[in-house]
Amino acid sequence: MRYRFLSLGFLLLSSLSLVSCSSMKPAPLRTVPHVDLQRYVGDWFVFANIPYSLEKGKVGTLDRYAMRPDGRMDNIFLFRRGSLDAPLEQWKGVAWVHNKATNAEWRVQFVWPLRVPYLIIDLDPDYQWSVIGYPSRKLAWVLSRRPVLDDATYRGILERMAKQGYDTRLLAKVPQK
Numbered sequence: 001m002r003y004r005f006l007s008l009g010f011l012l013l014s015s016l017s018l019v020s021c022s023s024m025k026p027a028p029l030r031t032v033p034h035v036d037l038q039r040y041v042g043d044w045f046v047f048a049n050i051p052y053s054l055e056k057g058k059v060g061t062l063d064r065y066a067m068r069p070d071g072r073m074d075n076i077f078l079f080r081r082g083s084l085d086a087p088l089e090q091w092k093g094v095a096w097v098h099n100k101a102t103n104a105e106w107r108v109q110f111v112w113p114l115r116v117p118y119l120i121i122d123l124d125p126d127y128q129w130s131v132i133g134y135p136s137r138k139l140a141w142v143l144s145r146r147p148v149l150d151d152a153t154y155r156g157i158l159e160r161m162a163k164q165g166y167d168t169r170l171l172a173k174v175p176q177k
Helices: 002-024 151-163
Strands: 041-051 058-068 073-081 089-098 105-109 115-121 129-133 142-143
Touching: 041 089, 073 105, 129 151, 142 151
Parallel strands: none
Antiparallel strands: 041 058, 041 142, 058 073, 073 089, 089 105, 105 115, 115 129, 129 142
């Protein structure tokens, strides 16, 4: 009887932990169906992001992507510290397509051996803005070909991000020149 009680207790606890784990883990982010890499490469202003330690205090930020002969991409992050008048600095990284069927899932590496997912979850048909997601939804970037986005476009982006499970209140606009 005692073992039956312990077994039932273990089964109940296991079931509860499975339910709580599944309800806490969000569904995987949905990437766009396809990215034309030749149209995507170039300069992207970071219009907004969910700040994290390495990007806090950075302004005038820009991601620059360029195709390399080996099929990977140079990923250069340009920024100023604290003020738009501060000197321009850069971090050099590399990116590569992880999902070649869509070109919408990449890996990015700025420091070996750390590789992070780069998921293109929203993209303007004319490649004028893009949204980069992160599986945990603790990070996100809204990129734009120009330093500004109109309010209607940004509101639409926020609505679509919210539908993918993002808390859009965490996004902060990045000051640009």
